[in-house]
Amino acid sequence: MRALRWDGSRLALARDVPPPKPAAGDALVRVALAGICRTDVEITRGYLDFRGTLGHEWVGGVVEGNAGLVGRRVVGEINVACGRCALCLADLGRHCPTRRVLGIVGADGAFADLIVVPERNLHLVPEGISDTAAVFTEPLAAAFEILDQVGGVSGARAAVLGAGKLGLLVAQVLGRAGADVVVAARHPAQQARAARLGIVAGTPQPGADIVVDATGSADGLRQALALVRPRGTVVMKTTVAGEHRLDLAPAVVNEVTLVGSRCGRFAPALEALAAGRIAVEPLIDAVVPLADGVGAFDRAAATGAMKILLDAREG
């Protein structure tokens, strides 16, 4: 089969990869579409020291596994947890200390014709959700994670920093949850895209109750701290590897709460997509055949790029 693999120095499409073998409890899934995430791009810059097939946002059809699943359209949670530790038993397998993460840590991902996924990670995709929308389940779940972590969203003044894919998903989630949201966006193209999503774009004013840093930049947290009100909340959606200079004294003096936020549960994301409450089409720049995956990565890495989807159906 084909797989887009990172060997630590080079990204290449291999055409002769042996199909993965599902173990007990696993399903073998034929990938339909998969999305390139900023994390994928970061991995090709050395982040997390991963080797193997990239890709953790995908939709596909089960070809082997539990009879009730074969032939069904599915998406899958990315953390492969032990299922037995205290965090797993608290329904927080996303934080299992021995977890593997599909396409990110110790397990091959979905930029391939086939992927093996634990059946307990799978979610059936409701009829009303298109394949292109279903690929957004994983990043949308990460946006919904904020509602699991932060209270008082309804009626809050919220600012979202970063008008990229994640920022525009977060802004929709917060807005649909009743927050008064402004996405920081200076460029006309960003503002037009936000408008198509029903999101107010502009320059957030200081004094926000909730500020989400989805900039993907080391400077985002500093900006967020300048905008949040005393006793307000900053949601940290940006993972920047390594040490960076930061003055946290204002966060202490103003008693700001900073909440690290990563993956989320798939259920609320799928519900919102099925109900048409979240729009994703304006977030897609292109759908590219898997065979052209290397070039698609360059495009996804460009400044201002939105989502590039890899289509494994076109072979």
Place this chain on the structure above:
Amino acid sequence: MRALRWDGSRLALARDVPPPKPAAGDALVRVALAGICRTDVEITRGYLDFRGTLGHEWVGGVVEGNAGLVGRRVVGEINVACGRCALCLADLGRHCPTRRVLGIVGADGAFADLIVVPERNLHLVPEGISDTAAVFTEPLAAAFEILDQVGGVSGARAAVLGAGKLGLLVAQVLGRAGADVVVAARHPAQQARAARLGIVAGTPQPGADIVVDATGSADGLRQALALVRPRGTVVMKTTVAGEHRLDLAPAVVNEVTLVGSRCGRFAPALEALAAGRIAVEPLIDAVVPLADGVGAFDRAAATGAMKILLDAREG
């Protein structure tokens, strides 16, 4: 009157300071005892660019003001708020954007014979609280602030970094609230002091639900992030001026919540002191006459120093 004043380059005891004049709504208080706080020491190193009489932890007797207050023993909250803004109306005058702070920002403090304090900032000191204990109301309120900000303390595994004055107050507060607390303390003197306070001292193990950084050092937050469990809480009690290098990626990946924490309400602190639930005597290194305040500052600034109290009654 006498006042221990910082002029931006030198700390000196002035003996000819005109007594302050209370305005409407103010009380004039004769200071009995006042404590030297780490913030006072930091101010003499340039923090916050303050000029004037230092001191914000004190107990004294009202000599002018509302008839019901004259002759009463009082302590006072340190933030002088406008009383009219949104934060003040939300009972968060501690965050009023135009606040002055006694002995810290724009208002003379308590290392003096007399201090002017808004009457609404005053709290009567119950009979059962000694003067030496009453001086700890302000830092103890800062410790109790954590209970106002962080839920789930009862039954939590907590680690306190910093076995100084604030750390040992925080450890008592968390322990009395039902947490299983370990204070990081390597030195035998620290461990002995902790033992006298009924606090477990030693080396906290990773996986804590709550970690409080009361180190006063730029490295404290890094240590705290290494000890907190995924989805756990780090309370930031350390204010270090300026930018410092920090890797926050683990906080994002592990979805840690960081809570900036500063001043607190006086009421729970006074209740706990009156009930004898918090011990402060082991936290006192010395009681020094106000006339010897300059030397007392040097002593308070030394590594490992505990609380130095200035006694304005002598002299």
